[in-house]
Amino acid sequence: MNKYIYNIILLVIAFLLLPLNANAFIVVIDPGHGGKDYGALGVKAKEKDINLSVALLLGDMIKNDLKDTKVVYTRNSDKFLSLRERADIANKVSGDLFISIHTNSIAKKAKNRKTISGASVYTLGLHKTEENLEVAKRENSVIELENDYSTSYSGFDPNSSESYIIFELNQNKHIDQSIEFASAVQDEFIHTANRKDRGVRQAGFLVLAATSMPSILVELDFICNPTQEKFLNSKSGQKKLATAIFNALKKYANKYNKTIVTNTNNTEITSTPKQTKEIKINDIEYKIQFLTSSNIINKKDKRLKGLNPVEFYKENNIYKYTYGSTASWDKALSILNEIKAKFPEAFIVKFKDGKRIK
Ligand SMILES: [Zn+2]
Structure with missing residues (x-):
């Protein structure tokens, strides 16, 4: 092909792609579980339905209010998706932020099963307490519903504590931003949704490990506690929870959505969370x-x-x-x-x- 024409075509393609890449801040919303995977169960409610309702409400708020922010769902209906597929969707669209939405529960024989309450937000890391490990085990164990999970997750056994040692040394370059966003969401859960504060925590969630962007996993409250189940399953409760995440997101997106800055050489560079860190070290x-x-x-x-x-x-x-x-x-x-x-x-x-x- 004529080189001149070829260059023109490349330029046109670049211009067409430019607005897509430069302007939108992309939030990937991941409602946990779905389809044959019900997640945790209350007396009436299923985790998968609560997660989806809150996710859809959150997505609507973003679409209505944050014009520069684009919403991508991993699922927006009641269907089963592997953890890998969820992360793939987020990575493919080069998301700027990944929010996985879940509902908490504890073991059937636990004495405080009907009284435990509160919201917590997780980032990827090594668990500091047995309780955090249990949450990660429960959420990761959904891979057992996938075909051939032991090969697709390279032998990771979601139920064995030893598997989780890999998260000890996880050097995630987005960890600071993940924790910053997690803290903002946790704060809103307490003040906007009036949840009991269970804090920002770390644990080894496969879905967070597989996404290459700042990412959090929220546990809205405990479905095993009948009072909290009622709240989680009500439209007003779901609205409060979605609003809480939305408020935190609004602040975060405003801070990181400044796409153009000028450096000292007067050349324009983009400054988004996607920008890679430059490290100069010898040896x-x-x-x-x-x-x-x-x-x-x-x-x-x-x-x-x-x-x-x-x-x-x-x-x-x-x-x-x-x-x-x-x-x-x-x-x-x-x-x-x-x-x-x-x-x-x-x-x-x-x-x-x-x-x-x-
Ligand atoms: Zn879950």
């Missing part, structure tokens, strides 16, 4: 950790899913497998994105002079 090496094992794995082991070449280092008698090596944080991120399709819980680890550092 630092980034690798992508994607798997741990109590013994050395054969190169052809199917757990490696054909990834080659791989390396490992040993820590606390556990072999930790890594892929790739680069001195550039940006490059590490793009390698991470590449292999996240196969290993959603993969994360970046940092080495100095061949030794793992934190």
